[in-house]
Amino acid sequence: MQFELFAPFEEKLFCEITNRHGGVSPKPYDTLNLALHTGDNPVNVLKNRTIVAEKYGYLAENLIYMEQTHSDNIHIVEHAGYNKIDNCDALITTQKNIPLMVMVADCIPVMIYDPVHEVIAAVHAGRNGTFQQIAAKTLQTMQEKFDTSFHEVLVALGPSIHSCCYEVGADLADIAKKSFGEKYIQTRKGKQYLDLQQMNFDQLASLGVPEANIEISAICTSCNQNYFSYRRDGITGRFAGIIKLK
Numbered sequence: 001m002q003f004e005l006f007a008p009f010e011e012k013l014f015c016e017i018t019n020r021h022g023g024v025s026p027k028p029y030d031t032l033n034l035a036l037h038t039g040d041n042p043v044n045v046l047k048n049r050t051i052v053a054e055k056y057g058y059l060a061e062n063l064i065y066m067e068q069t070h071s072d073n074i075h076i077v078e079h080a081g082y083n084k085i086d087n088c089d090a091l092i093t094t095q096k097n098i099p100l101m102v103m104v105a106d107c108i109p110v111m112i113y114d115p116v117h118e119v120i121a122a123v124h125a126g127r128n129g130t131f132q133q134i135a136a137k138t139l140q141t142m143q144e145k146f147d148t149s150f151h152e153v154l155v156a157l158g159p160s161i162h163s164c165c166y167e168v169g170a171d172l173a174d175i176a177k178k179s180f181g182e183k184y185i186q187t188r189k190g191k192q193y194l195d196l197q198q199m200n201f202d203q204l205a206s207l208g209v210p211e212a213n214i215e216i217s218a219i220c221t222s223c224n225q226n227y228f229s230y231r232r233d234g235i236t237g238r239f240a241g242i243i244k245l246k
């Protein structure tokens with residue numbers, strides 16, 4: 001899938017969210033699993049990454065991805081020639097033709113584009129990352145290093161688990177309510193559900209990102225069988241958000 005928010009910039013920006021179809025991995029990674037850490041055969045994962053690179057016209061060897069650890073560690077990519085960034089959950093670059101990838105199965109792939117200064121970022125915002133405000137911290141780093149304006153930047157949240165399905169226990173619900181606000185927990189039939197998308201939206205908006213510059217995919221990965229969902233499936237693959245300056 002692609003974001004409407006980025007459509008006007010297609011000559012300068014590539015951004016795609018993959019789904020689980022079109023790859024070579026067997027169950028339970030069927031079929032387009034893009035993550036090496038899942039238990040899938042690495043040969044299949046690398047083949048899948050090549051399939052995606054060829055489909056979208058970039059070199060698989062230029063792809064940069066992260067050993068994602070639910071941290072708030074942010075890395076600025078200055079050149080191609082290395083692939084995996086250890087212990088990291090956000091990548092930023094101003095370099096052209098270096099695709100940045102974030103891998104998810106329920107967590108939010110946050111894709112960021114500053115069209116004024118030509119800066120991109122790929123962010124992994126799961127529960128821990130969201131609690132640590134990783135998307136907002138990434139924007140702050142973009143501002144410090146590249147003069148990104150919060151009023152001009154575009155932020156898109158890809159398919160992820162929504163509050164229809166993201167049930168959390170009482171302890172976590174209490175933490176979310178006390179630390180962030182009652183509004184982020186929905187209660188239905190005695191069960192409590194966390195709204196990570198709204199939490200990210202509010203963090204971005206409070207920095208000054210205009211509402212019109214934030215797009216949130218309505219796709220819930222747990223509801224939609226076209227995407228991997230860790231909550232739904234347990235051992236499974238990862239789809240990805242990939243962003244690149246042309």
Ligand SMILES: [Zn+2]
Nearest residue numbers: 164165220223
């Ligand atoms: Zn759902």
